[in-house]
Amino acid sequence: xxxxxDKIRSRRKEHMKLRAxxxxxxxxxxxxxxxxxxxxxxxxxxxxxxxxxxxxxLTRIDRMxxxxxxxxxxxxxxxxxxxxxxxxxxxxxxxxxxxxxxLLHLSCTGLSREKLAHVLSMAKSAGVQNILALRGDPPKGKxxxxxxDVSGGECxxxxxxxxLIRKLHGNYFSVGVAGHPxxxxxxxxxxxxxxxxxxxxxxxxxxxxxxxxxxxxYDVHVFLDYVKxxxxxxxxxxxxxxxxxxxxxxxxxxxxxxxGISVPNSVSERLYPIQHDDEAVKEIGCDxxxxxxxxxxxxxxxxxxxxxxxxGFHFYTLNLERSTTRILIDLDAAxxxxxxxxxxxxxxxxxxxxxxxxxxxxxxxNDMNGNRKERAGSISELARSNRRLLPWxxxxxxxxSKEAVRPINWSNRPHSYVMRTDDWDxxxxxxxxxxxxxxxxxxxxxxxxxxxxxxxxxxxxxxxxHCPLHESDVFEVFARYVEGTVPHIPWCETxxxxxxxxxxxxxxxxxxxxxxxxxxxxPVDGASxxxxxxxxxGKGGKVYQKAYFECFxxxxxxxxxxxxxxxxxxxxxxxxxxAGQDLRVGVEEGGVTxxxx
Numbered sequence: 001x002x003x004x005x006d007k008i009r010s011r012r013k014e015h016m017k018l019r020a021x022x023x024x025x026x027x028x029x030x031x032x033x034x035x036x037x038x039x040x041x042x043x044x045x046x047x048x049x050x051x052x053x054x055x056x057x058l059t060r061i062d063r064m065x066x067x068x069x070x071x072x073x074x075x076x077x078x079x080x081x082x083x084x085x086x087x088x089x090x091x092x093x094x095x096x097x098x099x100x101x102x103l104l105h106l107s108c109t110g111l112s113r114e115k116l117a118h119v120l121s122m123a124k125s126a127g128v129q130n131i132l133a134l135r136g137d138p139p140k141g142k143x144x145x146x147x148x149d150v151s152g153g154e155c156x157x158x159x160x161x162x163x164l165i166r167k168l169h170g171n172y173f174s175v176g177v178a179g180h181p182x183x184x185x186x187x188x189x190x191x192x193x194x195x196x197x198x199x200x201x202x203x204x205x206x207x208x209x210x211x212x213x214x215x216x217x218y219d220v221h222v223f224l225d226y227v228k229x230x231x232x233x234x235x236x237x238x239x240x241x242x243x244x245x246x247x248x249x250x251x252x253x254x255x256x257x258x259x260g261i262s263v264p265n266s267v268s269e270r271l272y273p274i275q276h277d278d279e280a281v282k283e284i285g286c287d288x289x290x291x292x293x294x295x296x297x298x299x300x301x302x303x304x305x306x307x308x309x310x311x312g313f314h315f316y317t318l319n320l321e322r323s324t325t326r327i328l329i330d331l332d333a334a335x336x337x338x339x340x341x342x343x344x345x346x347x348x349x350x351x352x353x354x355x356x357x358x359x360x361x362x363x364x365x366n367d368m369n370g371n372r373k374e375r376a377g378s379i380s381e382l383a384r385s386n387r388r389l390l391p392w393x394x395x396x397x398x399x400x401s402k403e404a405v406r407p408i409n410w411s412n413r414p415h416s417y418v419m420r421t422d423d424w425d426x427x428x429x430x431x432x433x434x435x436x437x438x439x440x441x442x443x444x445x446x447x448x449x450x451x452x453x454x455x456x457x458x459x460x461x462x463x464x465x466h467c468p469l470h471e472s473d474v475f476e477v478f479a480r481y482v483e484g485t486v487p488h489i490p491w492c493e494t495x496x497x498x499x500x501x502x503x504x505x506x507x508x509x510x511x512x513x514x515x516x517x518x519x520x521x522x523p524v525d526g527a528s529x530x531x532x533x534x535x536x537x538g539k540g541g542k543v544y545q546k547a548y549f550e551c552f553x554x555x556x557x558x559x560x561x562x563x564x565x566x567x568x569x570x571x572x573x574x575x576x577x578x579a580g581q582d583l584r585v586g587v588e589e590g591g592v593t594x595x596x597x
Contacts, residue, residue, distance in 0.1 A: 008071075064321055075087050124173075252285075483504065515553055518552070
C-alpha cells in the first residue's frame with residue numbers, strides 16, 4: 001500500500017544518481033536508453049456490468065499485473081457512484097491478490113460532502129491510498145459540460161474534492177487530477193480559454209493535487225506543447241500521458257468524435273486503407289502508439305530538469321490485454337508474449353520481469369532469435385532487486401507487507417484454463433458484446449473523460465417529439481431512427497449500423513407496427529472477415545450470423561408474436577417483462593443460441 005507520488009519520487013532519485021554517474025564516467029553503450037530508469041506505466045480498468053465479466057476481469061488484472069508489473073492500476077467510477085461496490089471490490093482484490101497499488105477514481109457529481117467522506121473512508125479501509133479527483137459527468141439534461149457548469153453536488157468542481165480530501169485525510173492519499181491537452185469541453189476556445197484552463201489546473205495543484213493524468217490523444221506535438229504550457233505556468237508535478245490503444249477503426253472514430261480528440265493525417269493515412277481488417281488495424285495501432293511513446297521519451301533526453309520529465313504512461317486498456325502488452329513489449333518494457341502454439345508444459349521464470357508464465361507462454365521474438373535486447377532499466381533494477389526477497393511479489397496491503405509464509409497452493413490458483421483463451425474477446429462479438437468478457441460495458445464506463453446524453457431538454461423535444469398524444473407518435477420516433485432522420489435514441493447512441501441497412505425497410509415497418517427495435521442484424525452466410533459491413537477479426541476468415549431483432553413490445557403484441565412463432569419451427573423467441581417473468585418459445589431451458597461467429 002504505497003502512495004503513487006512516493007514511488008515516482010523514488011524512481012526519479014535513482015534516475016538522478018544514474019545521470020550523475022554518467023556525467024562522471026560517461027554513458028554506457030551507444031547512447032541514451034529507450035526508456036529511462038525512472039520509466040513506469042500504469043493500466044486503467046472499468047467495472048464490467050455482469051458478474052461473469054467481473055470475475056474474468058479480476059483474473060485478467062491478476063495476469064497482467066504478474067506479467068507486466070505496472071506501477072499502479074486505476075479503477076473507474078460510475079456516474080453518481082453507480083459502480084461504487086464493484087469499483088471497491090476490484091480495488092480490494094487487486095491490492096490483496098495481484099499485489100499492485102490502486103488509483104481509485106472518484107467524481108463529485110451529485111454527491112454530498114457526507115457521501116464523499118464516506119466513500120473516502122471506505123477506500124481507506126480497503127487499503128487504497130491513491131485517488132483520482134474528478135468533477136464527473138455533465139449535469140443532467142446536458143450533452144456536455146458548458147462554461148460555468150457545476151457538478152450538482154456539494155463539491156462543485158474537482159478542486160473542491162481535492163480540498164475535501166486534504167481537509168479530511170491530510171497527506172494520507174496521493175491525489176491525481178485530469179488534464180486535457182486539447183482543451184476541456186467547458187473551456188472557451190482560443191488563447192483566452194487555454195490560459196483560463198491552465199489557471200484552473202494550477203489552482204488544483206496548489207490545492208493539494210500531486211500529479212496529472214491526461215485525456216488520451218494521438219497528436220504527440222499537442223501533448224508536448226501542453227507539457228510546456230504547464231511548466232511555464234509553474235506546474236512541475238508529474239504529467240502522465242494517457243495512451244488509448246487503437247482496437248478498431250470504428251471505435252477510434254467513435255471515441256475521438258465523442259471526446260473531441262483530433263486524429264493527425266499521419267495516423268488516419270495508415271489506418272484508412274485497412275479499416276475493414278480489425279487485426280491489421282490493431283497491429284498498426286500498436287505501432288502508432290509505440291511511436292508516440294518513444295517520441296515523448298525522446299523529447300526528455302535534452303531536459304536537464306529531472307523533476308519535469310515525462311517518464312511514464314497511463315494505458316486506457318478498455319479491459320483488454322493484447323494491444324497494451326504488445327506496445328510495452330515494443331518499448332522493451334515487457335519481455336514475454338503469449339503464444340497458443342507454445343508447449344503447454346513450458347514454465348519460465350525470469351527474475352528481471354518478475355513474471356512466471358505458465359501454460360503456453362513463450363519468450364519474445366528477440367529472445368527466440370538469440371538477440372535479446374536489454375531493457376535499459378525500463379523498470380528500476382535496484383527497486384526490483386530490493387523487492388524480490390521472496391518467491392512471490394509482496395502485497396501492497398499494510399497488514400500483509402511483512403508476510404513471509406504462504407501455503408504451497410498459493411501459486412496454483414485456478415487461472416490456467418483461461419491462459420489459452422485470454423484474448424478471445426479482443427475482437428467484436430456482436431453489437432452488444434460477450435457478457436462474460438471483462439470488456440463488456442458501455443462507452444461511458446471506460447473513461448472518466450467521456451459521457452453521453454441526449455442533449456438538453458429542448459434538444460430532446462426537437463428530436464423525439466414535443467408532445468406525443470398516441471402510441472403511433474412513439475412508434476414513429478423509432479421508425480425515423482431506423483431510417484436515419486433521428487440521430488439517436490436513449491437505447492441507441494449511434495446511428496443504425498451499416499449491416500442493418502439490408503433490412504432497413506423491414507425494421508421501419510416493424511417499428512411502425514409497434515415492435516420498437518433497439519438491436520438487429522441480417523443473416524450472413526460466409527462473408528469475408530474483411531467485408532466493410534459484416535467483417536470483423538483478422539483477414540482470411542469467414543463471418544456467419546443469424547437474423548434477429550430485439551425490441552420493446554406491449555403484452556398484447558407479445559402474445560401475438562408468441563402465437564406466430566409457435567407456427568414457425570425455424571424461429572424462436574425469448575421475452576421478459578420488468579418483473580422478471582420470462583416467456584420462451586422454441587428456446588431450450590439452459591440452452592445457448594449463437595448469433596454470430
